[in-house]
Amino acid sequence: xxxxxxxxxxxxxxxxxxxxxxxxxxxxxxxxxxxxxxxxxxxxxxxxxxxxxxxxxxxxxxxxxxxxxxxxxxxxxxxxxxxxxxxxxxxxxxxxxxxxxxxxxxxxxxxxxxxxxxxxxxxxxxxxxxxxxxxxxxxxxxxxxxxxxxxxxxxxxxxxxxxxxxxxxxxxxxxxxxxxxxxxxxxxxxxxxxxxxxxxxxxxxxxxxxxxxxxxxxxxxxxxxxxxxxxxxxxxxxxxxxxxxxxxxxxxxxxxxxxxxxxxx
Amino acid sequence: xxxxxxxxxxxxxxxxxxxxxxxxxxxxxxxxxxxxxxxxxxxxxxxxxxxxxxxxxxxxxxxxxxxxxxxxxxxxxxxxxxxxxxxxxxxxxxxxxxxxxxxxxxxxxxxxxxxxxxxxxxxxxxxxxxxxxxxxxxxxxxxxxxxxxxxxxxxxxxxxxxxxxxxxxxxxxxxxxxxxxxxxxxxxxxxxxxxxxxxxxxxxxxxxxxxxxxxxxxxxxxxxxxxxxxxxxxxxxxxxxxxxxxxxxxxxxxxxxxxxxxxxxxxxxxxxxxxxxxxx
Amino acid sequence: xxxxxxxxxxxxxxxxxxxxxxxxxxxxxxxxxxxxxxxxxxxxxxxxxxxxxxxxxxxxxxxxxxxxxxxxxxxxxxxxxxxxxxxxxxxxxxxxxxxxxxxxxxxxxxxxxxxxxxxxxxxxxxxxxxxxxxxxxxxxxxxxxxxxxxxxxxxxxxxxxxxxxxxxxxxxxxxxxxxxxxxxxxxxxxxxxxxxxxxxxxxxxxxxxxxxxxxxxxxxxxxxxxxxxxxxxxxxxxxxxxxxxxxxxxxxxxxxxxxxxxxxxxxxxxxxxxxxxxxxxxxxxxxxxxxxxxxxxxxxxxxxxxxxxxxxxxxxxxxxxxx
Numbered sequence: 001x002x003x004x005x006x007x008x009x010x011x012x013x014x015x016x017x018x019x020x021x022x023x024x025x026x027x028x029x030x031x032x033x034x035x036x037x038x039x040x041x042x043x044x045x046x047x048x049x050x051x052x053x054x055x056x057x058x059x060x061x062x063x064x065x066x067x068x069x070x071x072x073x074x075x076x077x078x079x080x081x082x083x084x085x086x087x088x089x090x091x092x093x094x095x096x097x098x099x100x101x102x103x104x105x106x107x108x109x110x111x112x113x114x115x116x117x118x119x120x121x122x123x124x125x126x127x128x129x130x131x132x133x134x135x136x137x138x139x140x141x142x143x144x145x146x147x148x149x150x151x152x153x154x155x156x157x158x159x160x161x162x163x164x165x166x167x168x169x170x171x172x173x174x175x176x177x178x179x180x181x182x183x184x185x186x187x188x189x190x191x192x193x194x195x196x197x198x199x200x201x202x203x204x205x206x207x208x209x210x211x212x213x214x215x216x217x218x219x220x221x222x223x224x225x226x227x228x229x230x231x232x233x234x235x236x237x238x239x240x241x242x243x244x245x246x247x248x249x250x251x252x253x254x255x256x257x258x259x260x261x262x263x264x265x
Numbered sequence: 266x267x268x269x270x271x272x273x274x275x276x277x278x279x280x281x282x283x284x285x286x287x288x289x290x291x292x293x294x295x296x297x298x299x300x301x302x303x304x305x306x307x308x309x310x311x312x313x314x315x316x317x318x319x320x321x322x323x324x325x326x327x328x329x330x331x332x333x334x335x336x337x338x339x340x341x342x343x344x345x346x347x348x349x350x351x352x353x354x355x356x357x358x359x360x361x362x363x364x365x366x367x368x369x370x371x372x373x374x375x376x377x378x379x380x381x382x383x384x385x386x387x388x389x390x391x392x393x394x395x396x397x398x399x400x401x402x403x404x405x406x407x408x409x410x411x412x413x414x415x416x417x418x419x420x421x422x423x424x425x426x427x428x429x430x431x432x433x434x435x436x437x438x439x440x441x442x443x444x445x446x447x448x449x450x451x452x453x454x455x456x457x458x459x460x461x462x463x464x465x466x467x468x469x470x471x472x473x474x475x476x477x478x479x480x481x482x483x484x485x486x487x488x489x490x491x492x493x494x495x496x497x498x499x500x501x502x503x504x505x506x507x508x509x510x511x512x513x514x515x516x517x518x519x520x521x522x523x524x525x526x527x528x529x530x531x532x533x534x535x536x537x538x539x540x541x542x543x544x545x
Numbered sequence: 546x547x548x549x550x551x552x553x554x555x556x557x558x559x560x561x562x563x564x565x566x567x568x569x570x571x572x573x574x575x576x577x578x579x580x581x582x583x584x585x586x587x588x589x590x591x592x593x594x595x596x597x598x599x600x601x602x603x604x605x606x607x608x609x610x611x612x613x614x615x616x617x618x619x620x621x622x623x624x625x626x627x628x629x630x631x632x633x634x635x636x637x638x639x640x641x642x643x644x645x646x647x648x649x650x651x652x653x654x655x656x657x658x659x660x661x662x663x664x665x666x667x668x669x670x671x672x673x674x675x676x677x678x679x680x681x682x683x684x685x686x687x688x689x690x691x692x693x694x695x696x697x698x699x700x701x702x703x704x705x706x707x708x709x710x711x712x713x714x715x716x717x718x719x720x721x722x723x724x725x726x727x728x729x730x731x732x733x734x735x736x737x738x739x740x741x742x743x744x745x746x747x748x749x750x751x752x753x754x755x756x757x758x759x760x761x762x763x764x765x766x767x768x769x770x771x772x773x774x775x776x777x778x779x780x781x782x783x784x785x786x787x788x789x790x791x792x793x794x795x796x797x798x799x800x801x802x803x804x805x806x807x808x809x810x811x812x813x814x815x816x817x818x819x820x821x822x823x824x825x826x827x828x829x830x831x832x833x834x835x836x837x838x839x840x841x842x843x844x845x846x847x848x849x850x851x852x853x854x855x856x857x858x859x860x861x862x863x864x865x866x867x868x
Contacts, residue, residue, distance in 0.1 A: 020453050023457075024456035024460075035467045039325065043328055046332075172303040175307055178306070179306070182313050192324060196324050284661075296647055300649075370643075371643055377608070378610065378633050
């Protein structure tokens, strides 16, 4: 545990040195937030409500999505692990006494925590300055929203870890990373809230893991019904995905390890 | 051994960049073709990303019949003009956004010691036909919109479509180059430049009028993105400017393109002059 | 004939900002100051100095990558930063740690592209390529993708790419870094031939003192941005004389040898290093009188030691001046 705290701190410190990049990212997130919010507001100029969303809900989700984009890394950057798999350096990592997945999880949570503080909060604040945003009501609701964001970070990590592991079986993972970016933006509710999708498509996508990074946390934050009935249902869905994906990470790491050992590292 | 003297004269240099660029592009394309499976998946994924954005536009219109007074086909025209201009710029100039990386790795120095415009080398660097994956769906959307939207096809309009697309391409390529120039000063500003380049694309995909008068004025007179798709669409659709800006603006795209290209060229030259390289 | 390189009072400063945002401190760092030298056509000059001494900055100014802050600089009669593109057609540059070749394509393709980058007439290109292929023995791997070449093969490819347009000046930054002994010697022999047969002027930076001893009649040493030495290799040795070292292998390990005219500087088992201050013959006689010797080796001062001493002397001198 102490080791992983150290790795977490190391991830946090490492990203805190990229000040200019953090600022640049914050500007980009805010610009896209403003653009997407304006487009959706134009829709609400024509009608007051879309599938239970009003203008405030929609704009809030737009800024939530931009704020979550960096901590969950919905479309990148990929984990450094992928590069180590490609170069073969991962063989060294596998020989360490620490397990591979928890090590990278701790490191990535350090990164997420940093961007949550210095990218997400300011991005959301920009949204709140320009538009009226909807905030959770009462401490219980705030608590659920916080847990939901934390689960979103776990799911985001597990997905990227799995993409990186694909490198053990595929020669070139650029295709995987591009496909991941597509899924991470379209299926997560980042490109457009899933509430605006045709009903069947929208509610099916909500059940997939990508939605647990953006759409489900947004449902919890806004107190929407979601697809499993209310915030607790949303949290349960996210927790189930986080558990299932992390289990898959552990199982595939074991197989990958055997593969490296068989090949002679 | 006889000396070979081939240094191009000053006036020929811009022209020589145009000659060398296609060769560099061809070499990079062959290098990328060494991994055909990867190239194919990447092109497909790019196309799907463009299609997903197009799907979002249809989803939005399924809830609102019109945005700022523009119907589906009219918006699709704006979307297509913007998409084609941006994907052409991405195809031919997109690589310039990696200037900061080249500076950090020192590979920009190796471009500077060749007798060819470093901008041409940078733009061709890593050229990959996969970027065509972005262009094709956007082009399809544009062609469809040109057929479906209510356009009074005079000879002038027919002839001006390619001119408008070229102007849009030049404007986007210039914006991209200006974004790269920022990285001469702040090496890790790639994302900052992205907020202008990709942000610009996102903004020009929908009728600009939804952003309100102030932003439209900024996008007309300061960062002239309005001339990529908004003004050309007003011209093709023969619609009055909803915000009451001068009607003459809709004919200005080519002039704006030339002016912005000059600004980009000046900034690039000044960036090169102040280039500090890395290390000691 | 006018010199290939002329530098007069050349200087370059950088502004560096450090500290936290809002409380940034900007200061000016001088990387190169008052450097004056000239290189005549046909010379091979070694440019030495520790990391951060201003070596790369000078090289980058010479090739037109960086604009000097002050001073006058002419390379092949051109002003590098203003006439960079023209200059690039007249010089060849190889950065030892970066390849300019196309990673995924056969070496031959990269070399073919070079013809268009430098706009060399096809006949000249073919003739040069044939010459260089023979001299550098590129034949066996011309069709191999660059990513599969060994470091030594790749360096030979990079050298070829830099020479196909018959430059008058070849600028090399660490040309033998990371290479094995055989590759190093192939490249050194090639550079000597290039210089003697075609009169190509060569300026190289290196940390490999084998390069310097084999190639350079003249060396320039830069330290803290100033030219600390410019002259013959032998003159450099004379400026900063270093003792010779006697390496003695005893038949059994022993405490450090104590004899007149030598001090033991290192002991490893039965082997001892003695720094000589007297005639080696006398020292050997003295040692053999008290110890059983299995083997002996006399080492001339290496250029490395000479340069290190020069730095130390410079530093003490400048400290003396400041204090």
